[in-house]
Amino acid sequence: MAELSLHQLTKAYGKTEVLHGINLGVADGEFVVFVGPSGCGKSTTLRMIAGLEEVTSGEIHIGGTVVNNLEPKERNIAMVFQNYAIYPHMTVRKNIGFGLRSSGLPKADKEARIDEVAALLGMTDLLARKPSQLSGGQRQRVAIGRAMVRDPSVFLFDEPLSNLDAQLRTQMRLEIKKLHQRVGTTIIFVTHDQVEAMTMADRIVIMDGGHIQQVGTPEEVYRRPANAFVAGFIGAPSMNMLAAEAGPDGVRTNAGGSIAMPLGADFGKRAVTLGVRPDDLQLTDGEGLVAGTVAVCEPLGPETLVHIDTAGGEVVAKADGRHPPKVGDTVRLIAAQEDLHLFDADSGVALSWGPRT
Amino acid sequence: MSAVDMPASQRPTTEAALAKPPRRPANMGQIIRWLLLFLGGIAMVMPIVYMISTSLKWPHEVYNINLIPEEPTIENYTYVLEDGRFYWWFVNSIIIATVTTISNVLFDSLVGYTLCKFKFPGRQIVFIAILSTLMIPTEMLVIPWYLMSQSLGWLDSYWGIMFPGLMTAFGTFLMKQFFESVPDDFIEAARIDGLNELQIWWTVAMPLVKPALAALAIFVFLGNWTAFLWPLIVTNSVEMYTVPVGLSGFGDEADVAWELIMTGAAISTIPTLIVFLVFQRFIIRGVVMAGLKG
DSSP states (O other): OOOEEEEEEEEEETTEEEEEEEEEEEOTTOEEEEEOSTTSSHHHHHHHHHTSSOOSEEEEEETTEEOTTSOGGGGTEEEEBTTBOOOTTSOHHHHHHGGGTTSOOOHHHHHHHHHHHHHHTTOGGGTTOOGGGSOHHHHHHHHHHHHHTTOOSEEEEESTTTTSOHHHHHHHHHHHHHHHHHHOOEEEEEESOHHHHHHHOSEEEEEETTEEEEEEOHHHHHHSOSBHHHHHHSSSSOOEEEEEEEOSSEEEETTSOEEEOOOOTTOOOEEEEEEEOGGGEEEESSOOSEEEEEEEEEEOSSEEEEEEEETTEEEEEEEETTSOOOTTOEEEEEEOGGGEEEEETTTOBEEEOOSOO | OOGGGSOGGGSOOHHHHHSOOOOOOOOHHHHHHHHHHHHHHHHHHHHHHHHHHHHTSOGGGTTSOOSSOSSOOOHHHHHHHHOHHHHHHHHHHHHHHHHHHHHHHHHHHHHHHHHHHOOOTTHHHHHHHHHHGGGSOHHHHHHHHHHHHHHHTOTTSHHHHHGGGSSOHHHHHHHHHHHTTSOHHHHHHHHHTTOOHHHIIIIIIHHHTHHHHHHHHHHHHHHHHSOOHHHHHHOOSGGGOOHHHHHHTOBOSSOBOHHHHHHHHHHHHHHHHHHHHHHHHHHHHHHHHHTOOO
């Protein structure tokens, strides 16, 4: 096990810089998830940590050692790839044991280690099979087993669940989390799925455009997003964003709704983006923050997602699944003061969060 | 209503269920296709049949266009097999075809792998340069080859016969294209697992392109087994001849002993048949995958 840190890490392909000075510290045994849209630089960062991409500038430390110029095998890391990368011509036993080829261990010790890992992953009965005889989840487990068998300092996971169906993904998510609790090795996990990030991480690193947008616990990034990008990316459905104007006493949306918010005397009048999560919007009979016509209802069982056309654009709210509004109904929505988020209209930087944590 | 609920008279019987669906009558297009295939098959098989037929004829019957010999004999086989020259030619051909095949499988795949999986400046230029050599016909190359062999002292030797074919541009191209189908993740996973580049090539990449290796092995083996022009030029002594070169010399100035040539040719097809039968499932898959004609 080891801590990991990135210092002013940059990556450029020719003259195009894709990572712009990443700084991050990962504690020993921590489970950190990199999340962001395609092209945000999360996989590139992971591949640089693995030694599969050269570092343009900056430093990567693993266990206190600068590893920039070390070969992948010298970094004592293990990686699980998106498409598993288990060798189709080898049995499960050979695949798991592949990482021990250059370990110098006696054969008996290698076999014992393979058996131990297979038992841990519940794959003892499958050791003689070829990958073609395994299901998607079992293949993923073999890939994890191959990474585990070397007992590395850091596990790197590059979108390992994206090829699995929804049910299996949920199951594997849980298994990886349990595995981490059992072995306690530092894990860096890359995904574009914010649900995976929220459910698995000790801390989430949200990236966009080659920059880290925010680093925090799942609760922090959900409740106190650092900017409008993080607010929109984390949470499903996404946070509603309404153009508004804020002053010391409150906020008035461009569509006409208003809400009192004690922002303080030194809060100058300015254009803002008002963010409110669908979960935090309530139907009301009184004067609402926004009003509009129900355009689409998406029943999810316990709740229904309601898409409402308003003067400020589409707003999504969650309604009780047993008594949802009907398409065409005119509805008014209200939110509690503490559930509102204010972002600067130009930079997107968070100006105020609700106090609820 | 399920089948169980049906009255017995309406239930489908096992015989009826298992009966083959009625065959649709063939249309004219199908008939023409089958006819063309049949004629193509005849055209392919006839030379082989005629070769075997001639090998079983006496010299005076060779120019009779009959498929079944009037007086069949195995005298030609006895003569050829007891002739020490044919034995040497056969061994020479086996050695040359085997060594060149092994060399091509190893070195073409090494170069193909390097061009496919390593990013280095000039990679495309090297690949195009290799490919461009495919446009130079053998007839243009034999004189430089001969001069090289002469200056290196390789005339009338195995090295002399083999060296132009130890690596081929076609094999390099074929292997590069197949290595494209090996995901980079496999290579990178092996790199992280601590293997060096040569180990990755041998342990991970090569097993994944077995069909291409088999196809290449067959192409190279057959090509070298039947090679005629260069072995004819570079060899002087009868002991260094290969089977095709040796067979062409059966007979004398006045007459060509076709029955002996056909006998030698019939015997010499045996190794190629064995190679093809062993690897045919690979070659078919390999050719389909490479999109190349055999």
